[in-house]
Amino acid sequence: MTKKNFKPQGQRTVMGFDFGTKSIGIAIGQELTGSASSLKAVKAQDGIPNWDDIAVQVNEWQPDLMVVGLPLNMDGTAQEVTFKAKKFANRLHNHYAIPVETQDERLTTADAKARLFEQGGYKNLGKGKVDNMSAVIILESFFETSYGE
Structure with missing residues (x-):
């Protein structure tokens, strides 16, 4: 897919990814509202997704x-999966010719689990749901960092 007419900043549709080696959460959001919703997570094998599903x-x-979440250590340093997430971000750009940015995703999984638990207890903590909620949080964080006060 090649898309040539991108919307101006502040009016764009943004797709967020919570990269993982077994599952990749996906969310969609709007800059105008700063809100995001989860989509269907895709399975991955050692960080390589089924590109057809994406x-x-x-x-x-x-x-x-x-926007791809960048998994960093709590002190801000990179870890092995950080480099895999960057590689995934580069591949997204190469596959779709759409701009890709990264967003610090420290503590998103813990936040996602807390939100999901509030919504439905332990039964709501399935892996795909956690990955997707993490993708939502990554996008919300991106919007807040980009447009918040």
């Missing part, structure tokens, strides 16, 4: 920008 989401939602 293409379905990209083609349906037509994002103007993609």
Whole structure:
């Protein structure tokens, strides 16, 4: 998919990804509202997703920008999965010719589990749900960092 007419900053549709080696959470959001909603997580094998599954989401939602969560250590240093997430971000850009940015995702999994638990207890803590909620939080954090006060 090649998309040439991107919307101006502040009006873009943004797709967020919570990269993982077994599952990749996906969310979609709007800069205008600063809100995000979860989509369907895709399975990955050692961090390599089924690109056809991602293409379905990209083609349906037509994002103007993609944001990949960057897993860092609490002190801000990189870890092994940080480099895999950056590689995934580069591959997204190469596959879809859509701008890709990264966003610090420290503590998003803990936050996602807390939100999901509040919504439905332990039964709501399935892996795909946690990954998708993490993707939502990554996007919300991106919007807040980009446009918040």
